[in-house]
Ligand SMILES: NC(=O)NCCC(=O)O
Ligand SMILES: [Zn+2]
């Protein structure tokens with residue numbers, strides 16, 4: 001049935017205006033003042049923002065890790081995402097050496113099909129480059145529409161690939177039109193530091209942070225950026241946590257290297273002291289890279305504001321405290337890495353970013369939705385409100401005050417890292433391709449209705465690269 005959203009304030013990455021939005025057959029068919037369609041169901045958005053649905057570029061659902069499996073699968077995870085205002089996720093498809101890429105991708109399709117309540121896509125992990133992988137890659141990119149490749153520079157003996165693999169992945173990505181993503185830490189050095197800490201009897205969660213210093217996140221980020229320059233390729237650095245990494249990304253971009261950066265709510269809001277909580281509670285705050293000393297938060301907010309970082313991923317990777325995080329009791333290196341954030345990403349950025357004057361409303365939409373849609377080949381189907389786009393829409397009450405808590409969240413996990421955080425702003429109604437998933441704050445969606453989205457190759461949007469104003473005669477350029 002057609003739907004007509006009336007009286008709301010439409011906000012995109014570029015504009016903010018009063019308009020009605022007409023939806024027919026799951027697509028936005030008209031935007032304008034005083035629209036009429038007799039048979040349409042009216043949704044009154046008076047006093048609310050009408051945002052494009054969030055695009056979360058970084059999730060881990062139903063993922064095996066550290067001897068266990070994430071607490072959220074594609075049903076619980078996408079349901080929580082929808083409650084939070086996200087209508088598209090891109091999840092990481094893990095691969096194993098010696099296993100055909102197509103087999104791993106099929107495994108991920110099997111996890112998602114019949115479960116997802118919103119649309120989804122996959123990034124593809126690259127564990128090795130050999131003749132089989134080289135033969136399969138073009139099919140993955142062009143036929144399967146999986147146009148982003150993930151290389152881990154950490155998790156030695158688990159996911160980590162060496163620099164040669166990263167470099168060859170960058171070359172293949174350039175050739176076939178894919179964006180390479182890196183988890184940028186120095187896994188070899190971390191492995192040594194972990195052994196050293198455990199040998200010295202240092203087994204508490206805080207040593208997770210102390211064995212992964214920001215200096216080597218910066219080092220790995222700079223190394224990946226330089227290999228990108230050498231390969232004349234393109235790079236997206238996931239979960240940037242620290243000033244050193246921001247500096248490396250900014251430096252690369254100033255040189256005209258095609259590098260993009262993502263941060264996550266946990267790095268903007270929480271700090272290293274959380275890992276010192278007593279009774280092993282610090283384990284709830286174990287992410288890799290780790291939470292940093294508080295001063296790094298300012299660098300991350302500033303980078304979002306000035307465009308040195310462009311996106312916000314949730315890195316949703318939920319493990320229960322009871323029975324899962326507890327696997328690391330007595331040995332911090334066995335704590336499953338990651339935390340739940342898929343539901344709160346959108347509203348935290350609105351409340352802490354827009355309402356606290358750190359970013360504008362248009363920047364909010366860009367960071368939480370549009371930029372990821374553009375970088376990952378989903379735009380304009382996803383990531384904006386315009387005629388012809390999928391009607392993935394969030395009607396958002398920007399005045400609703402609430403407190404984040406595991407008592408009220410919808411993620412399938414027994415704690416919330418933002419417990420007690422007072423925020424303002426809440427999705428009221430969420431539409432995916434014109435269908436209600438959340439209606440007046442109640443879930444009304446259907447597992448399995450979410451569709452896999454094949455994505456366009458990189459760059460799907462023309463990159464605007466302009467010469468730096470202050471370096472006349474130099475080769476520096478800036479992406480805008
Ligand atoms: N970030 C984290 O600690 N867990 C998820 C896996 C990853 O993104 O490295
Ligand atoms: Zn990672």
Ligand SMILES: [Zn+2]
Nearest residue numbers: 058060315317
């Ligand atoms: Zn991740």
